[in-house]
Amino acid sequence: MVNDKRACLHICVTCRRDNRQSEPEAAEPVPGRLLHDAVAGLLDRGPNSSGLEVQPVICLANCDRGCSAILSAPGKWAYMVGGLGPEHAADVIAYGEARASLVRDVSAACPVEEENAFDAAVARAAEVARPGDAVLLFQPIVGG
Numbered sequence: 848m849v850n851d852k853r854a855c856l857h858i859c860v861t862c863r864r865d866n867r868q869s870e871p872e873a874a875e876p877v878p879g880r881l882l883h884d885a886v887a888g889l890l891d892r893g894p895n896s897s898g899l900e901v902q903p904v905i906c907l908a909n910c911d912r913g914c915s916a917i918l919s920a921p922g923k924w925a926y927m928v929g930g931l932g933p934e935h936a937a938d939v940i941a942y943g944e945a946r947a948s949l950v951r952d953v954s955a956a957c958p959v960e961e962e963n964a965f966d967a968a969v970a971r972a973a974e975v976a977r978p979g980d981a982v983l984l985f986q987p988i989v990g991g
């Protein structure tokens with residue numbers, strides 16, 4: 848079950864990285880499935896402090912750019928990446944955890960507030976910033 852507050856990696860388990868149109872051999876491993884299983888295995892073994900989840904999906908309509916994955920979170924934009932393979936499992940996890948890491952690291956240096964819309968972020972920055980302050984508006988990997 849998908850946690851309703853944390854980021855989730857949706858990995859296409861039917862992706863073939865070589866963009867073949869022919870049917871694969873029955874015993875042939877599907878690269879998308881291998882990527883999903885590798886990511887799931889690493890998340891099971893590691894600390895996964897961000898609570899990142901992984902879900903298998905069947906076709907993200909990005910078959911020409913497989914293996915494909917989507918990073919999503921409730922109330923946030925979702926991002927698709929393609930051209931992946933099982934060897935990218937650790938990179939996919941780093942991508943999924945980047946938002947939490949970025950917020951944590953920046954929070955150590957200065958106040959961080961999050962808004963779900965750019966207009967709201969600009970309005971909030973204008974409200975709290977004083978003359979001479981620097982305001983950093985950034986859209987994290989899973990952001991609004």
Ligand code: FES
Nearest residue numbers: 859862907909910
């Ligand atoms: S088979 Fe993976 S995006 Fe279509």
